Amino acid sequence: MKTIGLVVISFLLGCVLWGRSIQALAGDPEDLQHALATTPQGIQLQDYFVPGTSLNNHAKIVDSQNPLVHNTQAVRLTNSESQVGSIWSTPKNTFKLNDPQTVSMWLYFGGAASWMSDVDPMKAPTGDGMAFVLQNDLRGISATTQMPGEKPLGETLGVWGADTDPKDSNTDQVASSAIQKSWAVEFDSYINGDSSFDGAGKWNSFDVSQDPTHPIKFPHIASNYPGDSNSYRKNRVDDGGIIWGLGAHVSYFTSLNHNGLIQGNNFQFLSDHQWHHFTLRYEPRIGTDTSKGQISYTFNDKDPKTGVPLPGLKQTVELDKSKVDNGTHETQWGFTGATGSLSENNLVVFDQVPDLVEVSADTHMADLTQGTNVAKTKMVRERDRVQLNYQVKYLNGTEKWNDVIADLKVPKNIALSSGSMTLASDPDHPTTFDATDLEKNEVTRPITTGLSATSAGATFSFTGKVKDGTGMVAPLTSQFRGKEAVAETSTPEFTVDPTLDLKLTLPSSLYVDPGKGAHVTGNVQIGDPAWHNSDVHLQMSINGQSFEEPLKDSDPRGVVNVDLPASLITKKTNTLTVTAVGPDPSHNSQTETMTIYIGELAFTSATPQVTFKGKLTGTMQRLACAQPLDLTITDTREKGNGWHLEAVASQLKRADGKTLDGDLQYFKNGQLLALDAAQTVASHTNDGVNTLTHLSSETNQGLVLEVGGGAISGDYSGQVSWLLMNTP
Secondary structure: OHHHHHHHHHHHHHHHHHHHHHHHHOOOHHHHHHHHHOOOOOOOOOOOEEEOOOOOEOOEEEEOOOOOOOOOEEEEEEOOOOOEEEEEEOOOOOEEOOOOEEEEEEEEOOOOOOOOOOOOOOOOOOOOEEEEEEEOOOOHHHOOOOOOOOOOOHHHOOOOOOOOOOOOOOOHHHHHOOOOOEEEEEEEOOOOOOOOOOOOOOOOOOOOOOOOOOOOOOOEEEEEOOOOHHHEEEEEEEOOOOOOOOOOOEEEEEEEOOEEEEEOOOOOOOOOOOEEEEEEEEEOOEOOEOOEEEEEEEEOOEOOOOOOEOOOEEEEEEEEHHHOOOOOOEEEEEEEEEOOOOOOOEEEEEEEOOOOEEEEEEEEEEEOOOOEEHHHHOEEEOOOEEEEEEEEEEEEEOOOEOOEEEEEEOOOOEEEEEEEEEEOOEEEEEEEOOHHHHOOOEEEEEEOOOEOOOOOEEEEEEEEEEOOOOEEEOOOEEEEEOOOOEEEEEOOOEEEEOOOOEEEEOOOEEEEOOOOOEEEEEEEEEOOOOOOHHHOEEEEEEOOEEEEEEOOOOOOOOEEEEEEOHHHOOOOEEEEEEEEEOOOHHHOOOEEEEEEEEOOEEEEEEOOOOOOOOOOOOOOEEEEOOOOOEEEEEEOOOOOOEEEEEEEEOOOEOOOOOEOOEEEEEEEOOEEEEOOOOEEEEEEEOOOOOOEEEEEHHHOOEEEEEEOOOOOOOOOEOOEEEEEEOOO
């Protein structure tokens, strides 16, 4: 009796524990409530989608419970175990295969139940996921996986084929049970990785990878054609035994080829009680090939709390149109989902749907005081004047974008002084905002005309001044929400730096003569009238040497007048950094950089050889160069230095030593200068601006060959010597 009693107690205890497990699988209403209470801004769906009509379809359209969003509905695909859900586009809202398309949405995959403690992120607490689907199945909105029994197979996600026959070595049967003429991108929250003999044909092996170096171990996103047998792979497995000498038992399990794979690194990649943004973009051709399209999808491309754009995780795949097109060049599209022994709340909120309207929004913030783009510099200063432009555009679509509301947010540390709205269709008549609109740094304004191809955008422009107070300013997300779509845009993240009580201005470069020091001049704008020149010090650094020098009270206010010794200027190119520092070290100037070059006088280019050609006539003639003479002289020495250029030529001789009856001359200023002795052909005084001097025969100057009447034909050669002198 004692033994039996112990067994009964153990059995009852087991029933209690199992009962709790079953309760956990019967959905998670608390998580569903959380999902609906935190939905991002989306659109209403009843005009664009209808739930599927397949058996056991649990999909429905539900209203958001988030008080911070407006006119938003979600698709709830599944919310308990052993469910299938699907929702499909209406006939007026198809996916056009010959046009660019964009669809973006927020996805929710549930998470571990609230009562579950010590959840292991390396194990799956939920399943199985959902899929975005393009399809032309003859069943239309009734299309779903053909399940073998009453209970759905979570592995299929309601779109892939059913792997139920362990003796079938061919993938045709699996593919035929899927949604036909379809392409799908799956969001798989449960890993079906059973490669055992006993598991074959039990719909739990799609995620078995044939590449051991890239196993599928965690929730992931991937794509393929559910109704195409080439999307699947049969894998042979035996039980390792021998039956009556005939060999081992053999079975086959089916795995799925995962194209465009994006994989997480734990089981909270999808199911983490958070909304995840997903954008799919379609281009109807690849190069000139119109039989194929290209699909790029990006996951987690927006922050779920702020809506700020993020890089996200992206993959690009090819779409073979023949595998989804039924001749109409368009498809139905929508979502499917399925659960098995586990469950999860699968929900979708759309912010743009394909072909209806495609819109965009962006924000530009400029620092008018500094003349900079804040998105690039990521910095403004206290009391700087700034301008923010919020722009929304209607890109294309089959319908007008109606009931558009601009809900704009401006950083609180900007005191707005003016604001206006300008429609692209009426640029000469902006609507201005009064002071009460600007006080809270939030403006909500309808675009009463809506947006369309004929009224394709609007710009909201605000100007103001940065308030006192330094630190980092986080991005703020603004919305343009309408009946058919939602567009979001964010202000850039930036830092407010202290006001510049000192503003330093220096030339960008300076040239000095070899062995000489540099005289640095510039200006410091001193904002505080109580400060004197000597209160401002210049902190300087050059070639690893740092030093400090005050401005001189004897100079005019703010004038920089510093002599650097030659011992500091040790390189051909020297970098000097200078910062002006006042009595209050928190209000230094910006750091300016000056490049100091050791000047030089040199040829930087010269024609290596010139040729003269002509026919002898028995009389004197002058021949010009067959190609232009070209000389370039660079003078980077200090202003006031001069140079002159002399030229002298040797006699022209043949190879047999006979000289030409004639000589080289230089044409300058309308005169010919004989080069049998050195002649000054050019001179220049450095003006500190033009460092290059160009001599060319194309500017009515250069070499001329004077040939006498007694010249004998032949090839003559000689040399011209150019002498560059560093005196005027």
